[in-house]
Amino acid sequence: MVDLDLVRRIADAAEEADGAAPFDEATWLALRHRPDSVRCWVRDEGVALLIGEDLSLVVHPDLRRRGVGTALAAEAIPASGPVEAWSHGDHPAARALAARRGLERARELWVMRRPSSVPLPKLPARERIAVRDYEPDDAEAVVRVNAAAFAAHPEQGAMDLANLRERMAEDWFDPAGLLVAVDSPSGEVLGFHWTKQHSPALGEVYVVGISPAAQGRGLGKLLTLAGLHHLIGKGVDEVLLYVESDNAPAIAVYSGLGFQHAASDTHVQYRRV
Structure with missing residues (x-):
């Protein structure tokens, strides 16, 4: 034990x-x-x-x-x-x-950080896309989108329903902090932004997953921004996120939203094959 x-x-x-x-x-x-x-x-x-x-x-x-x-x-x-x-x-x-x-x-x-004192742009409107809170019936759709979005990611891409429920059983889980983007009027889940609040002062862009079939519709920026509005509305002083150092498109989106990276804020994986 x-x-x-x-x-x-x-x-x-x-x-x-x-x-x-x-x-x-x-x-x-x-x-x-x-x-x-x-x-x-x-x-x-x-x-x-x-x-x-x-x-x-x-x-x-x-x-x-x-x-x-x-x-x-x-x-x-x-x-x-x-x-x-x-x-x-x-x-x-x-x-x-x-x-x-x-x-x-x-x-x-990379760990990228954004102080909440930096003004946020308003949420843009997207034709045929609605952003709403997570509902229990969304579980399978979230797992499906996550698997497709992170197919090449060795950790996040492995999330199944059991692992999703484990995470949702954690003390920090807040259904209102898991935002999903759905196609209107079909209701198909196109992507999600799962936020996390570590403390009253610190929030996290925990996972942003976009279905590959919905790429190119601006969902990454839309969902990230929606989650930031949610976290800042809860009063956090800072929001952090983790991103692969070679993921240039994601880093560009996050930088455009005010996130910055310091060299000391880097996690390194060592490997023996």
Whole structure:
């Protein structure tokens, strides 16, 4: 049985020291809902988790530079075969550890941020498109659009109905924060923007998914803007989002809406094939 309280304490201490959470949402969902799928190496000094090929490793900030990360990596990383690991915040120690274990830099995920003090443009009108709140009957359509929109995305594209329900069971879920764009008058779901409120001051553009068949109709900007209006209407001071560093079209949309990226706000995936 994993000591989730200990894992949480170490993760919280690392986040406070580093400015970035060491474990992503998928890892926490697996720990809480599918613990049998997680191989764990947990000690007071640090934690290593292996979910399939995905490695997460964190050392308590007060106990770093003592070989804890090296020891955990030696235990958790298989001698051969594919492994993937994220460094949340492009941490130098993670970079060095990855090099020692033969993992190469493979992907970069940008965090972009937007202060709510920057004025938002009004929502544009789109012919035959309506944006409304999520309804329970939309679940299968949202999963279908998500699968099509993120077919090449190894994490988000795998969301099924069970995973959707897991996410909706989280404390932060608000049905009013999941906006869907539908074709009028057919009612077909063309895209969605799932927002997240982390705290009274911080919101997130959590997922924006557009059906490939509806590309070119301005839905990405429309839904992103609708979600921003929702979050700012709830009083957040800042909105963040995550985007692949090579996704130029999405970065252009987000930049046009006032989001900016700082080099230090970069997450890096290391991989061994």
